[in-house]
Amino acid sequence: MKLLTLNFLTCARKTCKSLPAAFPLHPKDAELEVVETDFNAPFLRNILGRLEWDALKTLCMELGLPNLPPSAPEPEALLEPGAEMAELELERELEPTQTARDLHNLLLETGIKEGKLVCGNCGHEYAVKEGIANFLLPSHLV
Amino acid sequence: MSRPEDTLPPDLFYNDTESRKYTTSSRIRHIQATMTNRALELLDLRSPSLVLDVGCGSGLSGEILSSISPSEGGPHTWIGLDISASMLGVALEKDVDGDLFLADAGQGVPFRPGTFDAAISISAVQWLCNAESSEETAQGRLGRFFNGLYASLRRGGRAVCQFYPKNDDQKRMISSSAIRAGFGAGLLEDDPGTKSAKVYLVLTVGGGDLSGDITGVVSGMEGVDVMDSRRKGKSQIKHGEQKGSKAWIVKKKEQMERKGKIIKANSKYTGRKRRPNF
Numbered sequence: 001m002k003l004l005t006l007n008f009l010t011c012a013r014k015t016c017k018s019l020p021a022a023f024p025l026h027p028k029d030a031e032l033e034v035v036e037t038d039f040n041a042p043f044l045r046n047i048l049g050r051l052e053w054d055a056l057k058t059l060c061m062e063l064g065l066p067n068l069p070p071s072a073p074e075p076e077a078l079l080e081p082g083a084e085m086a087e088l089e090l091e092r093e094l095e096p097t098q099t100a101r102d103l104h105n106l107l108l109e110t111g112i113k114e115g116k117l118v119c120g121n122c123g124h125e126y127a128v129k130e131g132i133a134n135f136l137l138p139s140h141l142v
Numbered sequence: 143m144s145r146p147e148d149t150l151p152p153d154l155f156y157n158d159t160e161s162r163k164y165t166t167s168s169r170i171r172h173i174q175a176t177m178t179n180r181a182l183e184l185l186d187l188r189s190p191s192l193v194l195d196v197g198c199g200s201g202l203s204g205e206i207l208s209s210i211s212p213s214e215g216g217p218h219t220w221i222g223l224d225i226s227a228s229m230l231g232v233a234l235e236k237d238v239d240g241d242l243f244l245a246d247a248g249q250g251v252p253f254r255p256g257t258f259d260a261a262i263s264i265s266a267v268q269w270l271c272n273a274e275s276s277e278e279t280a281q282g283r284l285g286r287f288f289n290g291l292y293a294s295l296r297r298g299g300r301a302v303c304q305f306y307p308k309n310d311d312q313k314r315m316i317s318s319s320a321i322r323a324g325f326g327a328g329l330l331e332d333d334p335g336t337k338s339a340k341v342y343l344v345l346t347v348g349g350g351d352l353s354g355d356i357t358g359v360v361s362g363m364e365g366v367d368v369m370d371s372r373r374k375g376k377s378q379i380k381h382g383e384q385k386g387s388k389a390w391i392v393k394k395k396e397q398m399e400r401k402g403k404i405i406k407a408n409s410k411y412t413g414r415k416r417r418p419n420f
Contacts, residue, residue, distance in 0.1 A: 005221055005241045012245070012252035014286075023254055037239070042212075043190035043219060050192075050256060050296070108219070111241075132230055135223075135245035135252050139277050142249050142286075 030115035156226035191259035197266025198222025201238035248283030251290030288323035388413030
């Protein structure tokens with residue numbers, strides 16, 4: 001499961017959903033994998049505004065990933081690759097910036113292969129096996 | 143026509159054999175691909191987007207989403223939900239690009255608000271009409287699904303759900319739950335009345351251009367007739383007099399007279415209130 005997806009995932013329980021503690025889910029005993037994918041600048045630009053940067057920061061800290069700027073929530077620094085990418089679309093010859101490359105690597109190439117995701121509110125553990133998270137809830141939790 | 147929905151719940155029906163059959167059969171693959179392309183045409187995505195695939199199965203639709211060329215606004219990144227572990231197993235073997243979740247759409251959609259640009263669902267929603275235990279109802283499951291879907295789509299997002307309704311009642315139940323969740327909903331039927339009729343539930347979230355139909359999806363499309371069955375607001379109640387009132391009786395008498403029936407003349411007793419009966 002890509003880290004991008006993790007940035008959008010909340011606890012599936014109805015009682016948790018509205019509470020701020022249910023997002024983000026915290027990885028536990030996570031085993032990471034890197035799968036190379038094609039760089040897709042327009043998609044990255046599209047998704048950038050919807051990312052919860054704070055959640056991404058905590059996630060990187062919890063997973064022990066070093067390559068994220070620690071003082072991260074600078075919208076200017078995020079806009080920079082966006083501006084570059086706008087040019088990129090006009091002239092497809094231009095190379096994307098290093099920031100954009102790093103973001104692509106983090107969000108779309110890094111993923112959780114095995115482990116658990118824990119809800120910060122109810123403490124429910126969702127198992128992740130071979131990249132597939134199990135979000136089936138027993139009926140008393142729905 | 144046999145309906146697998148009537149035999150077993152989806153997680154049991156799509157076991158290893160059935161999942162493999164579904165994925166390897168060239169006929170099913172062809173039908174699935176046609177429906178996915180039709181749904182994509184309705185979604186009208188112009189730039190690479192984040193798409194939710196409800197009931198993704200072995201990722202047949204996902205493969206199409208990932209393979210759209212940059213000139214046509216692709217490739218899209220997708221996230222798939224399915225309740226059948228065997229189906230997901232097949233998807234895993236095929237090494238699809240999207241992220242997969244083992245989840246029951248009838249329990250809700252576990253994503254934060256405004257996540258997706260669009261959602262697609264091919265031949266899945268009719269499975270939500272089955273309640274497998276006494277604790278849940280079909281309406282409850284549909285309601286949770288559509289509410290979750292509505293929240294997880296961004297404003298201006300669209301969803302297209304192709305499904306096989308058992309009968310008109312089921313069709314109505316599904317579309318009314320979608321409307322109750324807040325969607326602008328329309329049903330698009332391809333080849334209506336034939337054996338290969340396909341029903342697409344087209345859903346929009348807020349702020350669309352409302353020309354043509356409520357979803358605004360089919361405007362400019364060829365060969366589409368729009369049938370608007372929305373209730374015409376309160377105007378009917380305003381015009382129509384209460385049944386049994388004097389005005390109503392007089393109107394009815396006039397109607398009958400116009401038809402040429404023999405009508406008693408109006409008198410002071412016509413439609414007069416009776417005394418209370420002791």
